[in-house]
Amino acid sequence: MRRTFFYSMMAVLLVTSLLLTACQPAGGGGNKVVTFIFVQEPETLNVHYTNMYFSTILQQLWEPWAWEYDENNNPYPVLVAELPSVENGGISADGTVLTLKVRDDITWSDGEPVTADDFVFTWEMAIAPSNTVATTYPYSEAVSVVAQDPQTVVVTFAAPFAPWMYFFHGVLPKHVLQPVFDSEGTLDNAEWNNAPTVGNGPFVFAEWESGSFLRFVRNDNYWGEAPKVDEIFIRIVPDDASQIAALTSGEGDLGIFIAYPDIPTLEEAGLNTVKVFSGYNEGWYLNMGPDANPAMLDVNVRQALAYATDRFAITRDLLLDKTVPAATFWDGSPWMDPTLAPHPYDPAMANTLLDEAGWVDSNGDGTRDKDGVELVLRYIANDRQVRIDTMAVIKQQLAQVGIEVDLFNVDSDILFGSYGDDGPVATGNYDIAEWSDLPGGFPDPDTAYWLCSEIPSDESPQGSNWQFLCDQELNDLFVLQKTQVNFEDRVATFHQISRIMFEKVYFLGIWQDPDIWAVGSRLSGVKISGVTPFSNITEWDIP
Amino acid sequence: MTRYIVRRLLQAVPLLFFISLLLFVMMQNMGDPLATMGGRTMTRSQDRARLTRQLGLDKPVIVQYFFWLIGNDWTKIDLDGDGIAESPGIRKGVLRGDFGYSLVNRKPAMEVILERLPNTLLLMVSAEVVVILGSLLLGIYAALRQYSLADNVVTTLSFIGYSMPIFFVALGLMYIFAVNFKAWGLPYLPTVGMFDPRVGKSVWQVAWHMILPIFTIAITSFAANSRYVRSTMLEAMGQDYIRTARSKGIPRRSIVFIHALKNASLPIITVVGLDLPFLLGGAVVTERIFAWPGMGRLFLDHVSRADTPVVMGILMLIAVAVIFFQIITDVLYAWLDPRIRYH
Numbered sequence: 001m002r003r004t005f006f007y008s009m010m011a012v013l014l015v016t017s018l019l020l021t022a023c024q025p026a027g028g029g030g031n032k033v034v035t036f037i038f039v040q041e042p043e044t045l046n047v048h049y050t051n052m053y054f055s056t057i058l059q060q061l062w063e064p065w066a067w068e069y070d071e072n073n074n075p076y077p078v079l080v081a082e083l084p085s086v087e088n089g090g091i092s093a094d095g096t097v098l099t100l101k102v103r104d105d106i107t108w109s110d111g112e113p114v115t116a117d118d119f120v121f122t123w124e125m126a127i128a129p130s131n132t133v134a135t136t137y138p139y140s141e142a143v144s145v146v147a148q149d150p151q152t153v154v155v156t157f158a159a160p161f162a163p164w165m166y167f168f169h170g171v172l173p174k175h176v177l178q179p180v181f182d183s184e185g186t187l188d189n190a191e192w193n194n195a196p197t198v199g200n201g202p203f204v205f206a207e208w209e210s211g212s213f214l215r216f217v218r219n220d221n222y223w224g225e226a227p228k229v230d231e232i233f234i235r236i237v238p239d240d241a242s243q244i245a246a247l248t249s250g251e252g253d254l255g256i257f258i259a260y261p262d263i264p265t266l267e268e269a270g271l272n273t274v275k276v277f278s279g280y281n282e283g284w285y286l287n288m289g290p291d292a293n294p295a296m297l298d299v300n301v302r303q304a305l306a307y308a309t310d311r312f313a314i315t316r317d318l319l320l321d322k323t324v325p326a327a328t329f330w331d332g333s334p335w336m337d338p339t340l341a342p343h344p345y346d347p348a349m350a351n352t353l354l355d356e357a358g359w360v361d362s363n364g365d366g367t368r369d370k371d372g373v374e375l376v377l378r379y380i381a382n383d384r385q386v387r388i389d390t391m392a393v394i395k396q397q398l399a400q401v402g403i404e405v406d407l408f409n410v411d412s413d414i415l416f417g418s419y420g421d422d423g424p425v426a427t428g429n430y431d432i433a434e435w436s437d438l439p440g441g442f443p444d445p446d447t448a449y450w451l452c453s454e455i456p457s458d459e460s461p462q463g464s465n466w467q468f469l470c471d472q473e474l475n476d477l478f479v480l481q482k483t484q485v486n487f488e489d490r491v492a493t494f495h496q497i498s499r500i501m502f503e504k505v506y507f508l509g510i511w512q513d514p515d516i517w518a519v520g521s522r523l524s525g526v527k528i529s530g531v532t533p534f535s536n537i538t539e540w541d542i543p
Numbered sequence: 544m545t546r547y548i549v550r551r552l553l554q555a556v557p558l559l560f561f562i563s564l565l566l567f568v569m570m571q572n573m574g575d576p577l578a579t580m581g582g583r584t585m586t587r588s589q590d591r592a593r594l595t596r597q598l599g600l601d602k603p604v605i606v607q608y609f610f611w612l613i614g615n616d617w618t619k620i621d622l623d624g625d626g627i628a629e630s631p632g633i634r635k636g637v638l639r640g641d642f643g644y645s646l647v648n649r650k651p652a653m654e655v656i657l658e659r660l661p662n663t664l665l666l667m668v669s670a671e672v673v674v675i676l677g678s679l680l681l682g683i684y685a686a687l688r689q690y691s692l693a694d695n696v697v698t699t700l701s702f703i704g705y706s707m708p709i710f711f712v713a714l715g716l717m718y719i720f721a722v723n724f725k726a727w728g729l730p731y732l733p734t735v736g737m738f739d740p741r742v743g744k745s746v747w748q749v750a751w752h753m754i755l756p757i758f759t760i761a762i763t764s765f766a767a768n769s770r771y772v773r774s775t776m777l778e779a780m781g782q783d784y785i786r787t788a789r790s791k792g793i794p795r796r797s798i799v800f801i802h803a804l805k806n807a808s809l810p811i812i813t814v815v816g817l818d819l820p821f822l823l824g825g826a827v828v829t830e831r832i833f834a835w836p837g838m839g840r841l842f843l844d845h846v847s848r849a850d851t852p853v854v855m856g857i858l859m860l861i862a863v864a865v866i867f868f869q870i871i872t873d874v875l876y877a878w879l880d881p882r883i884r885y886h
Contacts, residue, residue: 033740043581043648051582129623130630132597132649134580135590188649210658211836212737233740237834241714245734249722280583413574413849416585421575437584454588462588
């Protein structure tokens, strides 16, 4: 009887499982659905409220930028009739006035026309004190933004403003959001932020189930070329290994942030992997402030660090030869002096430079020292595995030239904590910090990291110059470039900047850090831009 | 009993205040919510300063706690950064049911939590049912056949499951039954999510997608629970009243399931009662690996962003649930064992 009971229970479980298997609904339905696998969930769809990559890259689906970028990161007009320039009168001769011609054939998905008023409203919302937007930049740089007529937007700056292309990444529908702002005094809690009722891209928002998925369906009122697929389904899969499993099993058509070791697995499963340059370079930020090891103030020591670090071996062995060492903060862009190349691995040169600088092993403990100070450097990064591995390798390499390194790995929110929050980098509690970064308005090259005015202090705790470096020549060049609306002039200035930073080793590039995308074999027509990845989404197709 | 329950509820009030204060202070040391704002790089210094002021993060911790507790609609705040508090606050505070707005997506914290709660309950309650039924089945079977081959096999297998890390079990099941089965041309299970977008969401789709997560949780939970059932059943089966029942000729099934199991279940109810509130917290690892949109992932995501309103909401929900289920457990105890009386 006991045996019968046990077997009965097991049979029930088995039959239940089989029933579930057998009753799985049939697939199909006729719609062409492309499934993206995102490892992070977008925070919001109102791009003004987030810095998050996965939020911003979705915009090309439903809310295009004024201008977007092709697969070579070259800009082309989308909501405007042409890119403004001095030649076509879009940029004034003195660089302080930007005039945009809004296309007269574009509409929101509800049929309302997109006009200059929407652009002005976007600027007003970005700088409204009651809106807790993620950044007011670059909108706060404009003195005024006015609609001269329904198709003309005039942006006026107090001084020439070169990074103007960072404007209008997402234009807000005034006819929908103005009433919300008028009644609530803020857009912070507008339902539109997470469930936009109108957009102006090839797809429109359909559904968002928190933590699970987002759906965008074809916009029947789209003013441009109609997309070839019916629906974009974005599945949130936070675990890297699960993302690979979903892609290899065919449950996803597109994945991003593929780790280098996973590339062979995906390619064996028939997926294409695409390297896309999105402005990021992995590099070292070197502390030259009062709390740094005094060796860091010596250019010979910084150059020795560059020669003693075998970045070629790191990219070959840890990154499977999928990328190359970086020379500057602007690698892969026209802003870097093209004559620069990463320092070669030359430990003999490193030893010579350290000897010349007076750092020798006087006490025979295996570590160089000078004036009683040991050459022991604090090397900090977040806890991403590839960084942990890199740090371990570099520790061994530097030990060969008599430099000892203490390694620290912390969570990103701690690593990037501000001076006021005792962040380890912001307070100068490090000698070498490593992360991957890009100019804030990429592909615009502007950055504030090395401005003298950005050095954090008790009076200015939010400063972002965590190198505590004030090189007046460099500072003046950074200030100058921001006012150079002539492309060639600005390129020349950045070549100077990149050369100074390279020669004085104010930044040490470790590797160029492209994004790796996995594209399913059934997808065709995919061209991924590093700035606006889905800018040719209307050309994507599946059988 | 009623007086006992009322007294326990009253005792819970100061306890919850203390817990909330402790957790709130701890949350302030979980990182800087404005460090990256979810981006791949750090937040601009001017924006960080502005947001710190607008979101009230520049206030002392104790002030932030009181605003969280009782709101700030009775005072004014400085939104434009001119040093003058000119705008009335809009927060009502937890005591008036307002848990604040998520620092991540600006949605009401309780709305963020309640969006995920049903998914977590669906997964965790299903898993708990499977675990309880499976543990009872295995535990009773092993107890009735003590030291037999079957007992040893059940014990060995359950300990293998118990000793394996849950992420290993999860990924192992996923790669075997989803990825490899598909590659081998066999019927296969889905890897992630709650349904196939090409099919659409349905009861069957969700059930289909729950198989691997449930069995992952179950495999790692069977061992402890089934061993517990086995030992309490063995103890109960050796009692005098069981011998008496046998001598009266009562059928074995009745002896096992009515007499022995009812008495053996008292300690088991304590274990299950302790488990229940934590079902709300979800299964962090399982949800992450199978991309199940539950509370565990929500908690992890928002802790990593130092999102105090959402994290505090989840923690307070669990704290309340712990107290509630403890009282329920005590009441069940008294119902199962009439000798127990609370005063």
